[in-house]
């Protein structure tokens with residue numbers, strides 16, 4: 070249990086900066102995907118090869134999110150069988166800066182995969198890379214033990230050293246939002262928007278409003 074599963078990536082993005090949110094190319098490959106949250110098991114594969122990911126499914130702890138740096142959009146990092154074994158070993162999800170194949174099998178399994186897409190060509194399985202080192206995935210540097218929270222909104226990475234602080238700030242924000250009615254929100258929002266609009270207009274802004 071990470072204590073992050075009930076915190077949406079949107080709330081985490083409100084309390085973290087842009088550098089902790091993966092780029093929009095890393096998407097759930099089937100929908101609706103459940104939210105996943107777990108510590109990262111990091112993997113680096115050389116372009117075109119998937120040996121280190123295929124080994125990682127026998128090394129990552131149950132509940133972990135396997136995060137892969139690859140830098141290749143011509144070969145699949147994994148397919149239906151790799152995902153099925155990962156799933157039954159309790160791995161929570163794959164987050165891949167790359168591609169998979171056998172998407173129909175993966176969707177049928179219900180194994181969450183966040184990646185750049187699908188290609189039917191398998192990668193080779195012959196080259197060493199790394200496990201348990203910082204990797205780059207979706208433009209974010211992910212270290213082992215960072216918490217990865219992902220759903221249809223995107224993928225957010227909470228640095229290991231900031232778990233408690235970020236969890237507390239996110240929970241406070243959620244509690245505040247839950248206590249606020251839509252009427253409260255609209256009143257405060259409208260006042261803020263109208264105030265900024267008139268300030269900017271007074272400063273010589275060019276917006277024309279009816």
Ligand SMILES: O=C([O-])CC(=O)C(=O)O
Nearest residue numbers: 147148149150151191192
């Ligand atoms: O052979 C591969 O690289 C991946 C694959 O198709 C599978 O896991 O089913």
Ligand SMILES: [Mg+2]
Nearest residue numbers: 148149150171
């Ligand atoms: Mg296959």
